Amino acid sequence: MCDPPSPSPSVCVMAAATASRAGPSASTPGPAASGRRKRLNKNKKKSWNKHSDVREVEEFLDDVRLQERTVGGLVSEKTDDSLYFVDTGDDKKDLIQNKGKLKPLWVDLVLQSDSKVAVPKDILAHQIPNSRKLRKKADQEKRFGIVRRKERLLYARMKKPAVKTKPGANNNPSRGFYDLWSNTNPLDQELEGKEAWFLEQTKRKRPKRPIKQQQKPSQVSAIEVIAPGGSYNPTFESHQALLLAAHEVEVKKRRTEEKINRQVSLPPAAELPTKETVLQELCQGLLEDSEGEEQEPDALPSGNTEAAEGPVWNVFSCEKKTERDRKREKIFKRQELRIKEQKQARERQQQLFRLRSIKGEVRQLELRRAEKKAERTEKRKVEASKPRRLGRLKYQDPDLDVKLSEELAGSLRALKPEGSILADRFKSLQKRNLIEPRQRAKFKRKHKLKYVEKRAFREVTL
Numbered sequence: 340m341c342d343p344p345s346p347s348p349s350v351c352v353m354a355a356a357t358a359s360r361a362g363p364s365a366s367t368p369g370p371a372a373s374g375r376r377k378r379l380n381k382n383k384k385k386s387w388n389k390h391s392d393v394r395e396v397e398e399f400l401d402d403v404r405l406q407e408r409t410v411g412g413l414v415s416e417k418t419d420d421s422l423y424f425v426d427t428g429d430d431k432k433d434l435i436q437n438k439g440k441l442k443p444l445w446v447d448l449v450l451q452s453d454s455k456v457a458v459p460k461d462i463l464a465h466q467i468p469n470s471r472k473l474r475k476k477a478d479q480e481k482r483f484g485i486v487r488r489k490e491r492l493l494y495a496r497m498k499k500p501a502v503k504t505k506p507g508a509n510n511n512p513s514r515g516f517y518d519l520w521s522n523t524n525p526l527d528q529e530l531e532g533k534e535a536w537f538l539e540q541t542k543r544k545r546p547k548r549p550i551k552q553q554q555k556p557s558q559v560s561a562i563e564v565i566a567p568g569g570s571y572n573p574t575f576e577s578h579q580a581l582l583l584a585a586h587e588v589e590v591k592k593r594r595t596e597e598k599i600n601r602q603v604s605l606p607p608a609a610e611l612p613t614k615e616t617v618l619q620e621l622c623q624g625l626l627e628d629s630e631g632e633e634q635e636p637d638a639l640p641s642g643n644t645e646a647a648e649g650p651v652w653n654v655f656s657c658e659k660k661t662e663r664d665r666k667r668e669k670i671f672k673r674q675e676l677r678i679k680e681q682k683q684a685r686e687r688q689q690q691l692f693r694l695r696s697i698k699g700e701v702r703q704l705e706l707r708r709a710e711k712k713a714e715r716t717e718k719r720k721v722e723a724s725k726p727r728r729l730g731r732l733k734y735q736d737p738d739l740d741v742k743l744s745e746e747l748a749g750s751l752r753a754l755k756p757e758g759s760i761l762a763d764r765f766k767s768l769q770k771r772n773l774i775e776p777r778q779r780a781k782f783k784r785k786h787k788l789k790y791v792e793k794r795a796f797r798e799v800t801l
Contacts, residue, residue, distance in 0.1 A: 384795065411455035556772040558723045563767070569740060571747075571754045578744070585739045730775035737766045 381387045406413050414422070425436035433442070467473070480487070486494075508514075517525050530543055538544035567573055568581025605611075612620075690697065726734040740758040748754045768774045 407456055408454045557726070557770070558720075559771050561767065561771070565740075571751055572749060573747075578747070581739070581741050582743075585741045588739065726770050726776075727772050729772060730777075732776040732778060734769055734776045737762065 379386065379390045381390065403413065410417060410422070420438075424440065424442065425433065426442075427433055427436060434440075479485075515525075517523075530538060535544065539546050566581050566584070567577035568579070570577075573581075742757060746755075769776050
């Protein structure tokens with residue numbers, strides 16, 4: 340009824356290891372067995388794998404794995420009842436012999452798993468973050484008799500019997516109703532007469548959102564309609580207009596590259612500096628300064644004695660003013676002030692006669708201000724539709740998705756997709772000022788790679 344007992348795994352492993360150490364000469368006699376045994380160097384992994392025979396061990400381990408997959412363990416350790424069942428040809432006798440166990444149906448055997456090896460337990464699924472800390476806190480609360488607020492509310496709810504009210508039928512015509520969109524909601528009657536601050540703090544009423552938070556960061560639509568030339572079957576004029584726009588973009592890029600190359604490139608051979616030009620540049624301004632220093636003593640005129648000796652003070656200006664002179668000065672100042680006031684009065688009188696022209700000037704000034712205000716408003720609208728500078732990088736428009744004239748297809752079946760939807764959405768978020776412009780981070784190695792030869796594989800050099 341049962342297979343003969345097979346040797347235990349440890350015995351088989353020891354037997355295979357002994358056979359591998361003995362080598363081929365120990366198992367099969369040959370010309371090398373009679374003579375001197377060849378000594379092999381097994382101090383390296385490569386030599387060990389080459390001269391060691393581990394086939395028996397691998398065959399035994401494969402057999403063990405096969406038994407674990409098919410039977411769920413070693414056959415030698417299983418009982419006879421788990422491996423065999425008695426089949427006498429009679430269903431009643433089979434039930435008696437097999438102690439009530441029925442023969443499994445083929446449908447059930449097909450649905451069973453092919454391997455009987457147990458699924459490894461996921462330890463991370465049973466771990467709780469900060470479990471030690473939470474356990475310690477729970478022990479302290481239990482020791483000092485502290486009950487949490489959630490548990491107190493739960494106990495109070497369990498003690499208080501819940502009054503169950505039978506809900507009314509939905510098709511009852513006499514039930515009360517109210518308008519959802521009206522300002523008089525019966526559910527808000529209990530909140531009437533209470534302060535707004537109290538309702539906000541108790542989360543009965545939502546706080547008022549600021550107006551700035553309700554505005555969009557950009558007026559650009561989330562999905563922009565492409566040019567008519569980007570259609571799969573465009574007209575000739577619209578397709579040529581799109582090609583012209585793409586051509587202008589490429590020309591602008593080419594000009595930028597040429598400008599950078601022109602600034603970086605070396606000048607032609609004719610414009611390269613020579614020894615004479617270098618010397619002339621080094622001596623620039625030296626000869627003129629020396630000539631000027633020689634001419635400085637002769638440049639001063641003979642009659643200009645004040646510049647050389649200093650200013651000459653007027654003797655009469657230092658005399659003290661008399662009372663008569665002070666009165667005369669006051670009279671002159673009063674006369675000048677009176678003349679100035681009379682002049683201003685005449686100008687104001689003249690302005691009364693030119694009210695019509697002043698109104699025209701005011702009207703022109705108001706028109707100019709209105710024009711400037713309209714320009715500022717239009718400029719703000721244009722700026723609102725442009726992407727702002729949110730980070731260290733500027734926003735760059737993506738390349739136009741355009742097909743050449745020979746690449747156009749007459750039907751959607753033959754059309755090849757152009758561009759990427761993911762890249763288009765990413766650029767749209769940048770253009771609408773929802774995220775800052777970004778670029779792929781470049782991998783920069785902090786330290787140089789260091790190659791180390793392991794000691795186990797290091798070759799021995801003498």
